[in-house]
Amino acid sequence: MKRKLFGGGFFAFAPSAALAATLGPSKYNLQPPQSPIAAQIYDLHTIILAICVVIFVVVFGFMFYAVFKHRKAAGHQAAHFHENTTVEIIWTVIPFFILVGMAYPATKTVIEMKDTSAPDMTVKVTGYQWKWHYDYLNEGIGFYSNLATPKEQIEGRAPKSETYLLEVDNPMVVPVGKKVRLLITAGDVLHAWFVPAFGVKQDAIPGFIRDTWFRAEKTGIYRGQCAELCGKEHGFMPIVVKVVEQAEYDRWVAEQKQKKAAGQPVQVSAAAAK
Ligand SMILES: [Cu+2]
Numbered sequence: 001m002k003r004k005l006f007g008g009g010f011f012a013f014a015p016s017a018a019l020a021a022t023l024g025p026s027k028y029n030l031q032p033p034q035s036p037i038a039a040q041i042y043d044l045h046t047i048i049l050a051i052c053v054v055i056f057v058v059v060f061g062f063m064f065y066a067v068f069k070h071r072k073a074a075g076h077q078a079a080h081f082h083e084n085t086t087v088e089i090i091w092t093v094i095p096f097f098i099l100v101g102m103a104y105p106a107t108k109t110v111i112e113m114k115d116t117s118a119p120d121m122t123v124k125v126t127g128y129q130w131k132w133h134y135d136y137l138n139e140g141i142g143f144y145s146n147l148a149t150p151k152e153q154i155e156g157r158a159p160k161s162e163t164y165l166l167e168v169d170n171p172m173v174v175p176v177g178k179k180v181r182l183l184i185t186a187g188d189v190l191h192a193w194f195v196p197a198f199g200v201k202q203d204a205i206p207g208f209i210r211d212t213w214f215r216a217e218k219t220g221i222y223r224g225q226c227a228e229l230c231g232k233e234h235g236f237m238p239i240v241v242k243v244v245e246q247a248e249y250d251r252w253v254a255e256q257k258q259k260k261a262a263g264q265p266v267q268v269s270a271a272a273a274k
Contacts, residue, residue: 017042031196034222035214038199040109048102116211119181127191127204130233134172141256145170147236166223171240174216175249181213189231195224195239203228216243
């Protein structure tokens with residue numbers, strides 16, 4: 001994995017994305033990153049938070065020290081340094097370098113996020129009220145992805161599952177380690193395709209196509225949700241991405257094509273058929 005962000009060293013104390021991946025999820029932090037971009041975002045978040053904490057401690061420490069040490073009760077006279085050029089230069093130059101130090105890596109990551117060139121595959125994602133549609137442009141297959149949480153759970157008549165409101169009938173399936181380009185749009189109102197583990201959050205805008213990409217580094221199931229208030233069932237249009245080995249992906253594609261050729265609705269599971 002190439003992640004040389006800040007040359008290690010000074011920031012080595014900050015828990016990195018790699019460490020987060022081994023420690024597992026924490027409810028106090030971002031989800032463990034599963035793509036190179038998500039790892040960069042994770043590290044940026046950690047490092048910038050650390051810088052903010054250091055600034056906070058230094059500024060408040062200095063302020064409280066000055067207030068306490070130079071209090072009138074201890075017999076101190078107020079110092080006079082109005083229009084002190086040295087002080088003004090210092091408090092301009094130091095923040096300037098801090099800002100540049102934060103902006104440089106952040107800009108680098110944003111540029112990489114936007115680089116959708118040379119993808120291994122392209123999937124068009126369309127948001128609807130209130131479901132997603134996936135078109136595999138290289139394979140000629142497509143299907144809807146609907147919420148699969150049973151009504152009984154939503155209405156409180158059954159115990160809620162671990163993945164309550166985060167499960168769909170037809171997940172998006174992608175091969176591991178491949179650069180997947182997403183063309184994102186919407187068929188009615190604004191939606192947003194958001195999968196935190198991949199570091200992808202892109203608005204789906206009717207009449208426009210925005211592109212983004214991710215490369216999943218590990219097989220597994222990753223979940224997200226629509227992240228743009230889009231109507232009364234906004235909270236009921238989850239996203240599930242199943243990352244599988246290439247061979248399994250090829251088998252899945254062949255199966256979808258077969259179903260399509262047979263005129264069957266593509267990838268309808270037992271849950272959706274009910
Ligand atoms: Cu939506």
